[in-house]
Amino acid sequence: MDDPHFDVVIIGAGQAGPTLATSLAKAGRNVALVERKDVGGSCVNFGCTPTKAVIASARVAHLARRAGEFGLRIPTVEVDYRAVLERARQIVLNSRKGLESWLEGTKNLSLLRGHARFEGRDSNGFRLRVGEARISAQQVVLNTGTRSLIPPIEGLKNIGFLHAGNWLDAPELPRRLVIIGGGYIGLEMAQFYRRMGSEVVVLESAEQVAGSEDPDLASALQKLLESEGIEFHLNTRVEKVESSAGHIKVTASRKSGASSVEATQIFVATGRQANTDDLGLETVGVNASNHGIVEPDKRLSTNVRGIWVAGDIRGGPMFTHTAWDDYRIIESQIIGDGSRTLERVVPYAVFTDPQLGRVGITEQQARKAGRKVKIGRFDLARNGKANEVGETSGFIKVVVDAQSDRLLGAAVLANEGAELVHIYIDLMNARAPFKVIRDAVFIHPTLAEALQSAVAAVAERSQTIEEMAHR
Numbered sequence: 410m411d412d413p414h415f416d417v418v419i420i421g422a423g424q425a426g427p428t429l430a431t432s433l434a435k436a437g438r439n440v441a442l443v444e445r446k447d448v449g450g451s452c453v454n455f456g457c458t459p460t461k462a463v464i465a466s467a468r469v470a471h472l473a474r475r476a477g478e479f480g481l482r483i484p485t486v487e488v489d490y491r492a493v494l495e496r497a498r499q500i501v502l503n504s505r506k507g508l509e510s511w512l513e514g515t516k517n518l519s520l521l522r523g524h525a526r527f528e529g530r531d532s533n534g535f536r537l538r539v540g541e542a543r544i545s546a547q548q549v550v551l552n553t554g555t556r557s558l559i560p561p562i563e564g565l566k567n568i569g570f571l572h573a574g575n576w577l578d579a580p581e582l583p584r585r586l587v588i589i590g591g592g593y594i595g596l597e598m599a600q601f602y603r604r605m606g607s608e609v610v611v612l613e614s615a616e617q618v619a620g621s622e623d624p625d626l627a628s629a630l631q632k633l634l635e636s637e638g639i640e641f642h643l644n645t646r647v648e649k650v651e652s653s654a655g656h657i658k659v660t661a662s663r664k665s666g667a668s669s670v671e672a673t674q675i676f677v678a679t680g681r682q683a684n685t686d687d688l689g690l691e692t693v694g695v696n697a698s699n700h701g702i703v704e705p706d707k708r709l710s711t712n713v714r715g716i717w718v719a720g721d722i723r724g725g726p727m728f729t730h731t732a733w734d735d736y737r738i739i740e741s742q743i744i745g746d747g748s749r750t751l752e753r754v755v756p757y758a759v760f761t762d763p764q765l766g767r768v769g770i771t772e773q774q775a776r777k778a779g780r781k782v783k784i785g786r787f788d789l790a791r792n793g794k795a796n797e798v799g800e801t802s803g804f805i806k807v808v809v810d811a812q813s814d815r816l817l818g819a820a821v822l823a824n825e826g827a828e829l830v831h832i833y834i835d836l837m838n839a840r841a842p843f844k845v846i847r848d849a850v851f852i853h854p855t856l857a858e859a860l861q862s863a864v865a866a867v868a869e870r871s872q873t874i875e876e877m878a879h880r
């Protein structure tokens with residue numbers, strides 16, 4: 410009997426795969442979606458979904474501890490760590506089950522379980538192995554995502570450590586946690602564990618946290634977390650870990666010489682590694698970089714016609730919403746008019762509390778690119794609603810092109826910053842000048858008024874209502 414043949418095979422049921430598979434199947438294509446582990450990929454199973462669920466528990470604990478500020482008495486706040494994890498697991502399970510039944514109920518779509526790997530190509534198209542089975546496909550979409558990148562630190566392999574892929578399965582709250590890496594995942598997890606009750610130390614090899622954010626923002630984020638008792642060591646490269654009798658010694662090199670930190674548990678958050686090393690890409694001639702990234706053209710086509718790439722493994726912004734938008738690009742290329750491409754405004758958020766909502770480029774990136782820019786900044790402490798709800802930490806910064814008056818980028822470090830930044834996302838997508846927001850009527854009292862105040866600061870024109878109110 411001939412091997413099953415599909416019009417399109419999608420490898421990986423992460424953030425682009427499922428929606429693309431159902432869309433192509435509904436358009437009459439015979440589609441296979443292959444998943445070797447859990448549908449929903451990183452985001453649903455150990456990334457966005459459970460981290461945001463436990464961060465919500467941590468925020469409740471934090472607010473309960475602040476009750477006195479609001480005139481309330483909550484004498485003790487006790488964390489039931491296992492219950493916190495269980496709540497997150499249930500949310501993950503519901504999400505994964507919902508996705509599974511959606512996929513299983515879609516006509517023309519086969520959900521195949523197993524590791525997929527190319528075995529070459531022939532007159533039938535691309536040949537693949539899925540577990541023990543063999544299939545062939547006219548076109549293939551790679552959506553295999555990433556896993557935690559574990560650096561070659563001496564002794565690390567000999568101890569059990571936490572990382573983005575296994576933290577949800579670790580039932581004990583670490584007493585003293587050292588997080589290696591002060592990027593987005595490291596910062597979010599640092600605040601979560603701290604609010605649960607762990608002592609937390611973050612070791613970061615760069616001179617600032619939060620990767621390529623502007624230094625004023627990175628330093629504000631660090632100070633906010635320090636105010637909750639999180640310790641940071643910058644310019645600190647971890648060289649060695651040793652464990653004895655439940656205690657871990659972390660040795661690092663710094664400009665000033667070697668230093669060491671004690672821990673009871675380690676969380677490695679040093680980046681992501683593309684899942685392309687066991688895909689048989691060489692059998693069909695797809696090029697991948699040393700880090701496994703398959704860099705596509707702006708239509709998300711690889712260097713091999715008929716093989717597409719979506720999500721984290723294409724390099725660039727690694728987020729659920731960008732992976733999801735990749736589905737729309739490939740859909741547009743396979744069954745649409747081909748007009749949708751990677752030319753898009755990219756937003757993202759860091760889900761610390763306050764959150765950092767970001768869109769477009771930073772001030773540093775704009776200046777490096779030789780752009781003439783105007784900067785607007787507004788501190789949340791001057792916003793009425795922020796004072797009323799006791800959320801005055803953070804600031805808003807907008808980067809405006811001095812010639813066109815269009816927004817090039819914005820950072821909203823504020824309570825619900827990830828929601829608020831959408832006002833700027835819309836403005837950038839509309840390619841409208843900043844005065845559209847400046848001249849609009851905003852509701853008072855809202856945090857959104859602070860976004861208007863930030864663009865008003867660019868204009869250096871008349872005061873906004875709330876600025877006048879806070880003089």
Ligand SMILES: Cc1cc2nc3c(=O)[nH]c(=O)nc-3n(C[C@H](O)[C@H](O)[C@H](O)COP(=O)(O)OP(=O)(O)OC[C@H]3O[C@@H](n4cnc5c(N)ncnc54)[C@H](O)[C@@H]3O)c2cc1C
Binds near residue numbers: 425444445727730
């Ligand atoms: C801790 C953490 C928190 C995060 N929080 C956020 C957030 O708040 N917001 C946000 O936007 N992003 C967040 N992200 C990033 C987000 O999870 C990813 O950008 C997103 O999941 C990428 O989707 P993807 O489809 O490219 O890959 P994935 O979601 O990783 O899916 C890839 C799938 O492919 C499968 N697979 C791999 N190889 C094969 C193979 N050979 N055969 C069959 N199947 C295979 C994998 O099992 C996996 O299910 C977070 C990530 C982490 C780790």
